[in-house]
Amino acid sequence: xxxxxxxxxxxxxxxxxxxxxxxxxxxxxxxxxxxxxxxxxxxxxxxxxxxxxxxxxxxxxxxxxxxxxxxxxxxxxxxxxxxxxxxxxxxxxxxxxxxxxxxxxxxxxxxxxxxxxxxxxxxxxxxxxxxxxxxxxxxxxxxxxxxxxxxxxxxxxxxxxxxxxxxxxxxxxxxxxxxxxxxxxxxxxxxxxxxxxxxxxxxxxxxxxxxxxxxxxxxxxxxxxxxxxxxxxxxxxxxxxxxxxxxxxxxxxxxxxxxxxxxxxxxxxxxxxxxxxxxxxxxxxxxxxxxxxxxxxxxxxxxxxxxxxxxxxxxxxxxxxxxxxxxxxxxxxxxxxxxxxxxxxxxxxxxxxxxxxxxxxxxxxxxxxxxxxxxxxxxxxxxxxxxxxxxxxxxxxxxxxxxxxx
Ligand code: ATP
Numbered sequence: 001x002x003x004x005x006x007x008x009x010x011x012x013x014x015x016x017x018x019x020x021x022x023x024x025x026x027x028x029x030x031x032x033x034x035x036x037x038x039x040x041x042x043x044x045x046x047x048x049x050x051x052x053x054x055x056x057x058x059x060x061x062x063x064x065x066x067x068x069x070x071x072x073x074x075x076x077x078x079x080x081x082x083x084x085x086x087x088x089x090x091x092x093x094x095x096x097x098x099x100x101x102x103x104x105x106x107x108x109x110x111x112x113x114x115x116x117x118x119x120x121x122x123x124x125x126x127x128x129x130x131x132x133x134x135x136x137x138x139x140x141x142x143x144x145x146x147x148x149x150x151x152x153x154x155x156x157x158x159x160x161x162x163x164x165x166x167x168x169x170x171x172x173x174x175x176x177x178x179x180x181x182x183x184x185x186x187x188x189x190x191x192x193x194x195x196x197x198x199x200x201x202x203x204x205x206x207x208x209x210x211x212x213x214x215x216x217x218x219x220x221x222x223x224x225x226x227x228x229x230x231x232x233x234x235x236x237x238x239x240x241x242x243x244x245x246x247x248x249x250x251x252x253x254x255x256x257x258x259x260x261x262x263x264x265x266x267x268x269x270x271x272x273x274x275x276x277x278x279x280x281x282x283x284x285x286x287x288x289x290x291x292x293x294x295x296x297x298x299x300x301x302x303x304x305x306x307x308x309x310x311x312x313x314x315x316x317x318x319x320x321x322x323x324x325x326x327x328x329x330x331x332x333x334x335x336x337x338x339x340x341x342x343x344x345x346x347x348x349x350x351x352x353x354x355x356x357x358x359x360x361x362x363x364x365x366x367x368x369x370x371x372x373x374x375x376x377x378x379x380x381x382x383x384x385x386x387x388x389x390x391x392x393x394x395x396x397x398x399x400x401x402x403x404x405x406x
Contacts, residue, residue: 003116005047012037014113032074040078106153108133108140137166147179151188155196162209185221190282201258207236239337259330298331309343318387324351360385361397
């Protein structure tokens with residue numbers, strides 16, 4: 001249908017980038033990027049008129065998103081034709097604008113496009129050797145100034161290398177090292193670096209990419225003390241295990257796995273050093289709190305749990321709950337990953353599986369019907385009720401009522 005709208009408007013339309021790369025690698029990818037030679041927004045609007053979907057246009061970037069009834073989205077971008085195609089241009093300059101659009105991309109493997117217009121449907125455009133590099137498992141930039149033009153590509157190169165099991169070409173590594181040496185990383189804003197790190201931490205196993213960032217000097221650029229050299233292979237593996245375990249539990253609450261890995265990366269740094277990183281990356285306020293006060297609390301509590309496990313302290317469930325209830329789940333999973341005490345790990349996992357979502361059954365109106373006037377006493381009663389429930393002293397609603405009246 002996309003090609004048909006292109007035909008009707010007399011515009012060439014292509015599917016490009018990661019979708020085509022993953023198609024050729026036979027990997028799943030639901031991010032469809034379309035490039036239209038000409039006005040992408042007008043194209044998207046025409047498409048929406050015919051096929052009943054919504055359009056969100058970004059005039060500033062000449063891009064649009066098609067949003068289908070089931071939530072599926074397709075990104076549409078414009079390859080501007082006006083500069084490159086003379087009126088009555090010769091057939092040899094046909095597709096000049098898509099070629100230029102593809103030339104602006106990061107790596108050869110991301111420059112492949114497939115034509116969608118009727119007569120050309122399914123034709124693969126490969127101007128920069130993308131297929132060859134897919135076969136040779138190589139990440140290569142398109143020109144010598146690529147990393148200088150956009151230093152975030154250094155992070156992207158490492159992410160693709162590790163995700164796909166590819167390697168940067170020799171010249172590309174050389175260009176990356178020169179760009180690091182010449183300080184080009186300083187040109188990227190904090191939030192962009194932060195975004196790239198989060199993307200790496202969202203990959204299924206971020207450790208190899210972290211090692212590569214370290215080896216190529218990208219971690220040290222974020223902060224001189226930042227390194228994975230001190231981390232045993234086990235730490236990230238344990239974090240991955242904890243996150244995978246949590247996701248299998250289906251508690252209904254998703255965890256942001258990147259935060260667990262990020263905490264592991266910061267595990268040897270003190271409060272001041274982490275604060276410098278938070279500032280450098282200009283993290284948003286809720287992340288600032290997470291890597292600040294919440295991380296500090298998690299470290300303190302983990303120490304307590306470890307210490308008490310070493311004393312073979314006999315926990316009541318209400319003690320565990322009181323200690324851990326205010327920590328975000330990501331900090332709990334980090335604790336499970338980082339601790340070397342099996343007993344401490346079990347305590348945290350017990351809290352997550354059995355205690356975290358325990359609630360007492362009585363509500364405010366129940367207390368009111370017992371003749372208790374609302375006030376701070378309610379909080380105290382609910383806390384006490386929760387403790388006795390956690391410790392198995394009350395089970396039913398009647399038990400709770402009995403407990404309150406006593
Ligand atoms: P992913 O599977 O991680 O989403 P992707 O290749 O789809 O990978 P996106 O970040 O969604 O990556 O980008 C879509 C396309 O835009 C890429 O395939 C690439 O061609 C291009 N692109 C993205 N970022 C850059 C950049 N910094 N410089 C040049 N081209 C880029």
